[in-house]
Amino acid sequence: MAYWLLKSEPTVYSLADLQRDGETLWDGVRNYQARNYLQAMQIDDQAFFYHSNTQPPGAVGLMQVVATQVVDPTQFRVDSPYFDAKATEEHPRWWTVKLKFLECFPQMVTLDQLKQTFTDTELAVVRRGNRLSVMPVPDPVAQQILSMAQVRA
DNA sequence: GCCAACGTTGGC
DNA sequence: GCCAACGTTGGC
Helix, strand or coil: CCEEEEEECCCCCCHHHHHHHCEEECCCCCCHHHHHHHHHCCCCCEEEEEECCCCCCEEEEEEEEEEEEEECHHHHCCCCCCCCCCCCCCCCCCEEEEEEEEEEEEEEEEHHHHHHHCCCCCCHHHCCCCCCCEEEECHHHHHHHHHHCCCCC
């Protein structure tokens, strides 16, 4: 079982939204490196929900992968901001995963805490200027984040 | 609101 | 295929 970190701006889609919905399709990712990570995800992998563009930013909860290799439907919708004219039903360009809510951390693990604890090779999100919205988290790093969040690992 | 980082686009 | 211009992300 692997761990990941997924960013979302809470004004767009927050952990509270996921808690309400139960599960969600993580659609709209339009970056090839992020897509490749999404394609590498396996059922039962877990992902940290990271709130970006907030004060403070940080990891706020945990999700679980419940469906993999899902074709992102927004690429075909002309009225969607994620529409991609080069994608066809026969040859889609963008895949994603479905995630379910697992838990909301008793306390947020802030970016500041993450920066104090990990190097940018251990955890890419702490690298200055990093814009990648989907990234792997090595298992020992994930265990440590869980303990910082006061969640039993 | 500013701007660093960096991916994408398009002219050549 | 190079690279300047541009657009976006996201911390500060």
